[in-house]
Amino acid sequence: MVWNLRNGVIAISRDGRVAVMNDIAYRVLGLKPRVKDIGRHFSDVLKDVPDVSRIVAGAFEISHLPNRAELRLKHTGKVIGYTLSHVKDSRGRDVGATLFFKDLTRVEQLEERERLRDRLAALGEMAAAIAHEVKNPLAGIEVMAGILKRQLPESPDAQNILADIIKEAKMANVIVQEVLAFVRPLRLQVEDIAVPDVIRDAVTMAESHSALKRDVNVRVDMPEALRPIQGDPHQLRQIFTNLLTNAFEAMNGSGTVEIAATAIDGEDDADHASGPTILITICDNGPGIPPEVMERIFSPFFTTKPQGSGLGLAIVRKIVDAHDGRIDVGERPGGGTIFRVTLPVRSQQQLFG
Ligand SMILES: Nc1ncnc2c1ncn2[C@@H]1O[C@H](COP(=O)(O)OP(=O)(O)OP(=O)(O)O)[C@@H](O)[C@H]1O
Ligand SMILES: [Mg+2]
Numbered sequence: 229m230v231w232n233l234r235n236g237v238i239a240i241s242r243d244g245r246v247a248v249m250n251d252i253a254y255r256v257l258g259l260k261p262r263v264k265d266i267g268r269h270f271s272d273v274l275k276d277v278p279d280v281s282r283i284v285a286g287a288f289e290i291s292h293l294p295n296r297a298e299l300r301l302k303h304t305g306k307v308i309g310y311t312l313s314h315v316k317d318s319r320g321r322d323v324g325a326t327l328f329f330k331d332l333t334r335v336e337q338l339e340e341r342e343r344l345r346d347r348l349a350a351l352g353e354m355a356a357a358i359a360h361e362v363k364n365p366l367a368g369i370e371v372m373a374g375i376l377k378r379q380l381p382e383s384p385d386a387q388n389i390l391a392d393i394i395k396e397a398k399m400a401n402v403i404v405q406e407v408l409a410f411v412r413p414l415r416l417q418v419e420d421i422a423v424p425d426v427i428r429d430a431v432t433m434a435e436s437h438s439a440l441k442r443d444v445n446v447r448v449d450m451p452e453a454l455r456p457i458q459g460d461p462h463q464l465r466q467i468f469t470n471l472l473t474n475a476f477e478a479m480n481g482s483g484t485v486e487i488a489a490t491a492i493d494g495e496d497d498a499d500h501a502s503g504p505t506i507l508i509t510i511c512d513n514g515p516g517i518p519p520e521v522m523e524r525i526f527s528p529f530f531t532t533k534p535q536g537s538g539l540g541l542a543i544v545r546k547i548v549d550a551h552d553g554r555i556d557v558g559e560r561p562g563g564g565t566i567f568r569v570t571l572p573v574r575s576q577q578q579l580f581g
Pocket of ligand 2: 470473474539540541
């Protein structure tokens with residue numbers, strides 16, 4: 229019965245020896261299954277997952293055992309939902325304990341995505357309304373300043389000021405256009421595309437945008453035989469252009485950016501079937517993202533740069549979502565930032581739609 233369960237199960241006897249540990253338990257905890265674990269002390273078997281070991285250790289110490297509690301595993305970032313219960317003999321004495329758990333990571337991600345979508349919808353409507361209202365007066369200012377400039381050819385002071393006004397109005401207009409582009413719903417033009425081509429284009433684009441790539445070394449590591457994926461080439465290029473531009477800006481002119489792609493076979497575990505995906509990592513050795521900022525970097529208009537609009541990552545997120553992909557960000561071991569983009573070879577909509 230235990231082997232066929234769709235949850236992770238660990239059972240221990242009263243003296244702390246592991247009596248049962250099923251394959252799902254090993255997989256969710258990121259441990260290698262070993263036959264000889266049975267009979268060993270749980271603190272030994274679970275030494276690489278101290279957070280779980282601590283829960284099991286509480287089995288005979290606390291009277292109210294947790295039912296349906298949640299825990300984020302530190303080493304993998306996975307979220308598990310778990311229930312700890314006692315095993316009693318016929319006379320009601322505790323003879324052991326069991327831990328049942330389930331990987332909730334996917335559920336959590338979906339919920340988070342849902343929340344973000346709601347927030348963006350409200351924010352987007354407002355931004356679109358404002359941008360729309362501002363667009364016309366802005367165009368008016370630019371045109372009228374142009375007229376005035378032509379009428380005052382003799383006054384160098386006026387010429388300078390009017391040139392500045394026109395320049396500023398143009399800049400404001402770029403922001404308005406960006407906002408409108410961001411809030412407009414995405415329509416993907418899906419085709420078969422080669423990820424390495426998209427990435428190479430993005431490198432070229434990011435390099436041409438960025439004044440800051442003087443001593444930046446860009447390393448691309450990609451198997452040429454990577455299978456094509458279904459996606460919108462322009463939108464996907466935008467993802468990597470934005471991520472690379474951020475990396476260049478973070479490193480302030482010198483450092484190394486590494487982009488790598490790998491194919492990942494779909495895993496069909498009990499909880500969710502996911503088809504084959506491609507994982508693309510973008511890694512820089514800049515200063516990294518401070519933890520207190522990490523949560524907000526994907527929010528529209530969040531920026532730490534004097535000239536930034538804060539839309540780069542919000543757009544990235546939107547495009548990744550539209551492709552049914554995932555993106556997460558972490559600290560690069562040794563300093564810097566690593567962005568991981570996972571794109572399905574075929575998206576859900578194409579499978580079921
Ligand atoms: N590779 C990175 N290293 C360090 N910080 C980063 C990195 N990528 C993003 N950030 C942080 O996340 C913030 C948001 O990034 P985002 O691309 O959304 O906006 P931006 O770059 O500030 O402005 P824009 O892209 O619109 O010009 C940045 O201001 C920066 O603080
Ligand atoms: Mg940016």
